[in-house]
Amino acid sequence: xxxxxxxxxxxxxxxxxxxxxxxxxxxxxxxxxxxxxxxxxxxxxxxxxxxxxxxxxxxxx
Amino acid sequence: xxxxxxxxxxxxxxxxxxxxxxxxxxxxxxxxxxxxxxxxxxxxxxxxxxxxxxxxxxxxx
Amino acid sequence: xxxxxxxxxxxxxxxxxxxxxxxxxxxxxxxxxxxxxxxxxxxxxxxxxxxxxxxxxxxxx
Amino acid sequence: xxxxxxxxxxxxxxxxxxxxxxxxxxxxxxxxxxxxxxxxxxxxxxxxxxxxxxxxxxxxx
Amino acid sequence: xxxxxxxxxxxxxxxxxxxxxxxxxxxxxxxxxxxxxxxxxxxxxxxxxxxxxxxxxxxxx
Amino acid sequence: xxxxxxxxxxxxxxxxxxxxxxxxxxxxxxxxxxxxxxxxxxxxxxxxxxxxxxxxxxxxx
Numbered sequence: 001x002x003x004x005x006x007x008x009x010x011x012x013x014x015x016x017x018x019x020x021x022x023x024x025x026x027x028x029x030x031x032x033x034x035x036x037x038x039x040x041x042x043x044x045x046x047x048x049x050x051x052x053x054x055x056x057x058x059x060x061x
Numbered sequence: 062x063x064x065x066x067x068x069x070x071x072x073x074x075x076x077x078x079x080x081x082x083x084x085x086x087x088x089x090x091x092x093x094x095x096x097x098x099x100x101x102x103x104x105x106x107x108x109x110x111x112x113x114x115x116x117x118x119x120x121x122x
Numbered sequence: 123x124x125x126x127x128x129x130x131x132x133x134x135x136x137x138x139x140x141x142x143x144x145x146x147x148x149x150x151x152x153x154x155x156x157x158x159x160x161x162x163x164x165x166x167x168x169x170x171x172x173x174x175x176x177x178x179x180x181x182x183x
Numbered sequence: 184x185x186x187x188x189x190x191x192x193x194x195x196x197x198x199x200x201x202x203x204x205x206x207x208x209x210x211x212x213x214x215x216x217x218x219x220x221x222x223x224x225x226x227x228x229x230x231x232x233x234x235x236x237x238x239x240x241x242x243x244x
Numbered sequence: 245x246x247x248x249x250x251x252x253x254x255x256x257x258x259x260x261x262x263x264x265x266x267x268x269x270x271x272x273x274x275x276x277x278x279x280x281x282x283x284x285x286x287x288x289x290x291x292x293x294x295x296x297x298x299x300x301x302x303x304x305x
Numbered sequence: 306x307x308x309x310x311x312x313x314x315x316x317x318x319x320x321x322x323x324x325x326x327x328x329x330x331x332x333x334x335x336x337x338x339x340x341x342x343x344x345x346x347x348x349x350x351x352x353x354x355x356x357x358x359x360x361x362x363x364x365x366x
Binding site (some may be wrong): 032 | 312315317339356
């Protein structure tokens with residue numbers, strides 16, 4: 001049942017995403033007491049041209 | 062007023078999306094008693110490389 | 123697989139929500155060709171004090 | 184601390200996005216009393232083929 | 245057309261939210277060249293018990 | 306930089322949430338190579354009355 005959305009910059013390899021979803025699911029299962037099949041994770045990659053902090057696009061920082 | 066976000070895998074035709082937004086809007090109008098113009102639907106297509114279930118990317122499953 | 127998020131004002135009865143998720147799921151199944159068990163819908167009720175249009179909170183409009 | 188997500192159609196220049204995040208951050212800082220560094224803004228561009236109003240994709244309207 | 249979602253901690257007055265939506269809408273209208281009526285803003289207040297940074301809930305920090 | 310949103314049913318203790326954000330942040334840091342301070346997690350608790358699967362509210366299932 002946990003649905004997890006992750007926003008991060010592009011640049012991770014498919015292997016890193018694979019490791020992330022495996023470990024994050026394990027974290028959910030162990031701490032929230034839910035079955036693995038109930039954990040869904042959706043990753044969105046957000047370019048630095050579309051993400052700002054302190055009023056500045058990260059591509060300009 | 063209902064704002065509806067849909068996440069699904071890519072692969073649907075434009076005709077399928079067209080039918081979906083028509084029928085889902087009808088469902089909202091009929092059951093929630095809201096005018097059609099108030100219903101907005103945003104569709105996000107999420108690749109299997111970015112969607113995991115049970116700790117596994119769907120592209121690996 | 124479709125995950126559907128709906129934002130609307132409070133005030134619908136539980137019966138209306140029940141009808142909405144039934145009909146919206148049917149719309150997804152029929153138009154997107156996905157099994158019913160794969161459709162999840164999450165409803166968020168957003169008070170008029172927290173929703174603005176045209177620069178004005180709906181509670182002030 | 185405010186995290187701000189913006190959904191809009193594609194078509195704005197990078198200069199327009201730059202101006203938007205600068206001005207929207209200023210609006211948050213001045214009205215919500217938070218430090219500029221705490222404001223993050225993520226922009227998602229949603230094609231008219233994926234955004235519907237009143238049961239119709241905007242690309243069909 | 246821009247739909248803007250804001251997540252922040254509770255504690256702002258209704259007057260602060262009112263000022264924020266007014267100023268943020270103005271920022272959108274001026275920089276993105278969209279009519280005011282097209283700007284919707286939804287504010288979600290997230291308790292410190294439900295928001296973590298660096299692995300720690302903000303209520304524990 | 307990863308921003309992580311988690312949706313789950315209410316019922317977890319504050320201690321479980323604390324453990325979850327600690328372990329999920331560790332998973333992000335180790336697999337995505339990002340500093341701990343860059344990881345933010347927001348938890349939303351969604352009542353069974355507002356979450357449906359297969360066309361049925363979970364509170365009715």
